[in-house]
Amino acid sequence: MHELSITENILEIATRNGARAGASRITDITLVIGDLSSIVDDSVQFYWDMISQGTLAEGARLHFRRVPARVHCQSCAHEFELAGQLNPCPECGSLSLDILSGDEFYVDSIEIEKKE
Amino acid sequence: MSASRVTIVERIMDANDQVAELNRRRLDEAGVFGINLMASPGAGKTSTILKTIQMLQPDIKIGVVEGDTAPVTIDADKVLAAGMPAVQINTGGDCHLDAPMLDQGLSQLPLNELDLMIVENVGNLICPAAFKLGTHANVLIASIPEGDDKPYKYPNIYRGLDVLIINKIDLLPYIDFRMDYFRQGVEALNPGLITFEVSAKTGEGFEAWTQWLRGKVKKA
Ligand SMILES: Nc1nc2c(ncn2[C@@H]2O[C@H](COP(=O)(O)OP(=O)(O)OP(=O)(O)O)[C@@H](O)[C@H]2O)c(=O)[nH]1
Ligand SMILES: [Mg+2]
Ligand SMILES: [Zn+2]
Numbered sequence: 001m002h003e004l005s006i007t008e009n010i011l012e013i014a015t016r017n018g019a020r021a022g023a024s025r026i027t028d029i030t031l032v033i034g035d036l037s038s039i040v041d042d043s044v045q046f047y048w049d050m051i052s053q054g055t056l057a058e059g060a061r062l063h064f065r066r067v068p069a070r071v072h073c074q075s076c077a078h079e080f081e082l083a084g085q086l087n088p089c090p091e092c093g094s095l096s097l098d099i100l101s102g103d104e105f106y107v108d109s110i111e112i113e114k115k116e
Numbered sequence: 117m118s119a120s121r122v123t124i125v126e127r128i129m130d131a132n133d134q135v136a137e138l139n140r141r142r143l144d145e146a147g148v149f150g151i152n153l154m155a156s157p158g159a160g161k162t163s164t165i166l167k168t169i170q171m172l173q174p175d176i177k178i179g180v181v182e183g184d185t186a187p188v189t190i191d192a193d194k195v196l197a198a199g200m201p202a203v204q205i206n207t208g209g210d211c212h213l214d215a216p217m218l219d220q221g222l223s224q225l226p227l228n229e230l231d232l233m234i235v236e237n238v239g240n241l242i243c244p245a246a247f248k249l250g251t252h253a254n255v256l257i258a259s260i261p262e263g264d265d266k267p268y269k270y271p272n273i274y275r276g277l278d279v280l281i282i283n284k285i286d287l288l289p290y291i292d293f294r295m296d297y298f299r300q301g302v303e304a305l306n307p308g309l310i311t312f313e314v315s316a317k318t319g320e321g322f323e324a325w326t327q328w329l330r331g332k333v334k335k336a
Contacts, residue, residue, distance in 0.1 A: 096304065
């Protein structure tokens with residue numbers, strides 16, 4: 001898996017934005033991750049504890065906001081969720097599906113402290 | 117001391133995608149059509165590249181970037197032996213190539229002499245799908261022995277494809293592979309995907325695949 005390079009990106013985004021906002025410390029980072037992106041939260045957390053040391057974001061809590069993979073059936077208009085793998089519509093068995101969400105993969109926000 | 121919340125909303129892949137755009141520009145400026153060839157280990161990436169070189173030479177000059185997780189030059193050596201320039205990129209254990217790695221690879225190829233550049237990505241169906249390289253087409257090789265359920269189990273890689281090659285069709289008589297079931301899954305994920313059924317062993321289907329490539333390669 002590629003969680004190390006992902007985690008490095010998260011650190012870069014958080015510290016760049018934190019510094020720009022004048023933070024003395026970043027305490028929390030909220031990530032939005034769709035269920036279709038093959039990312040393991042624990043593994044990001046593991047690398048985070050290693051690489052955030054000595055940075056503005058040292059000790060910051062990571063919050064993983066997961067977005068389910070919702071799909072819309074073109075045949076019967078039923079909406080349902082995929083759990084990782086492709087499944088036919090549970091109502092009608094059709095495979096004509098539109099994927100509505102689940103690809104999200106971004107840093108949403110950070111909580112910072114400033115010395116006044 | 118005061119605490120506050122800063123809204124960011126920045127895509128985590130942005131840094132990679134920006135380098136991918138530079139790669140694309142570089143290929144475009146050199147007039148080179150670039151392909152990102154993905155597959156599981158052993159699906160026939162190198163075999164397909166070699167057969168493609170054989171069918172397109174001498175009119176189309178092809179450079180190859182070989183991505184491997186370790187410093188093994190077996191695949192790159194095969195391309196060199198076929199008379200085309202090849203660069204080996206060692207990802208140092210990483211499960212995929214990313215755009216900065218391709219940038220390095222491109223620097224070592226004589227781009228101005230090439231018509232087509234093929235990246236042999238690391239054998240893996242999950243990670244390469246997440247990293248844009250800046251190539252013009254994402255191509256996946258699925259091979260018959262892997263089984264007909266792969267689009268269902270690895271939906272993401274199929275969604276980002278421009279071309280699908282189904283390789284090792286010479287093995288169809290020996291393996292329980294429901295082509296209908298397989299292609300139904302692909303159709304659900306990527307409607308109308310351009311698909312070639314081939315055998316890198318017998319050469320079957322390569323006429324159509326290389327014809328498609330010829331159409332994409334701009335001859336100066
Ligand atoms: N029967 C048959 N065998 C094939 C075909 N294409 C490739 N092979 C065999 O499959 C094996 C793997 O082929 P490669 O071309 O090395 O596959 P690869 O995807 O480059 O493998 P890695 O780089 O190791 O991931 C070799 O033994 C090939 O001879 C085919 O169309 N039919
Ligand atoms: Mg190979
Ligand atoms: Zn339905």
